[in-house]
Amino acid sequence: MIQEAIIRYLRKHRQESLSPKAVLFDMDGVLYDSMRFHAQAWYEVATLHQLTSRLEDFYMFEGRTGESTINELYQRTLQRDATVEERQAIYKEKADLFNTYNDGTPMTGAAEVLKEVEASQLRRLVVTGSGQHSLIDKLNHTYPGHFNREKMVTAFDVRYGKPHPEPYLMGLRKADAKPNEAFVVENAPLGVEAAVAAEIFTIAVNTGPLPDQILLDAGADLLYPDMKSLANDWRRIMALAKSTRLKEYAD
Ligand code: CA
Numbered sequence: 001m002i003q004e005a006i007i008r009y010l011r012k013h014r015q016e017s018l019s020p021k022a023v024l025f026d027m028d029g030v031l032y033d034s035m036r037f038h039a040q041a042w043y044e045v046a047t048l049h050q051l052t053s054r055l056e057d058f059y060m061f062e063g064r065t066g067e068s069t070i071n072e073l074y075q076r077t078l079q080r081d082a083t084v085e086e087r088q089a090i091y092k093e094k095a096d097l098f099n100t101y102n103d104g105t106p107m108t109g110a111a112e113v114l115k116e117v118e119a120s121q122l123r124r125l126v127v128t129g130s131g132q133h134s135l136i137d138k139l140n141h142t143y144p145g146h147f148n149r150e151k152m153v154t155a156f157d158v159r160y161g162k163p164h165p166e167p168y169l170m171g172l173r174k175a176d177a178k179p180n181e182a183f184v185v186e187n188a189p190l191g192v193e194a195a196v197a198a199e200i201f202t203i204a205v206n207t208g209p210l211p212d213q214i215l216l217d218a219g220a221d222l223l224y225p226d227m228k229s230l231a232n233d234w235r236r237i238m239a240l241a242k243s244t245r246l247k248e249y250a251d
Contacts, residue, residue, distance in 0.1 A: 063162035109227030131155030
């Protein structure tokens with residue numbers, strides 16, 4: 001199944017082979033078990049402002065900028081974009097509420113994935129839409145030795161949020177890697193779309209409540225139910241990534 005996925009990727013993106021150098025990790029829902037707090041904070045603030053939403057909407061919006069999420073809620077409720085003031089107020093309320101809920105719990109199995117990636121001698125980068133100022137300190141505390149400040153893409157670096165490929169294209173530049181030299185680990189449909197649009201081999205990990213099919217429809221090359229099972233398969237994925245040549249599978 002892994003090899004089929006690799007061949008499918010190579011055909012689709014007209015590459016002869018993969019040449020692993022770097023892994024680009026999304027953060028919320030991949031490295032931290034924080035998406036439920038984001039979703040809960042969004043849902044409560046939206047409801048307080050009488051904006052129409054359901055809790056699961058925020059798992060579908062995951063990866064968008066705050067601005068785009070708020071405009072979507074205004075459009076569906078009031079058929080207009082939010083004003084700058086409305087946007088700033090709602091975003092601040094949501095961020096404050098998220099910070100009171102968030103307990104910083106690492107995602108189960110993420111440390112094992114990082115260890116495997118390190119053992120396979122690949123660079124590790126974070127590509128996130130999050131704009132928390134102390135992000136690198138938090139990452140260094142939870143996952144010491146894996147990430148550095150220069151090799152990160154955050155809300156401050158990009159103009160467009162996911163599903164635009166920009167965050168992952170910037171991640172490739174910072175990793176000094178071509179699309180067929182990198183892997184993305186993502187949990188959100190829009191994040192998968194962004195990574196696929198950047199032509200990177202994309203591994204989805206379904207750590208949230210959405211059906212698997214949504215991540216597959218977004219274009220995920222491989223799908224795992226959690227980070228632990230990805231860690232268990234990592235060596236096999238790398239071995240096949242390094243050995244599979246498209247010309248040997250000509251049809
Ligand atoms: Ca995420």
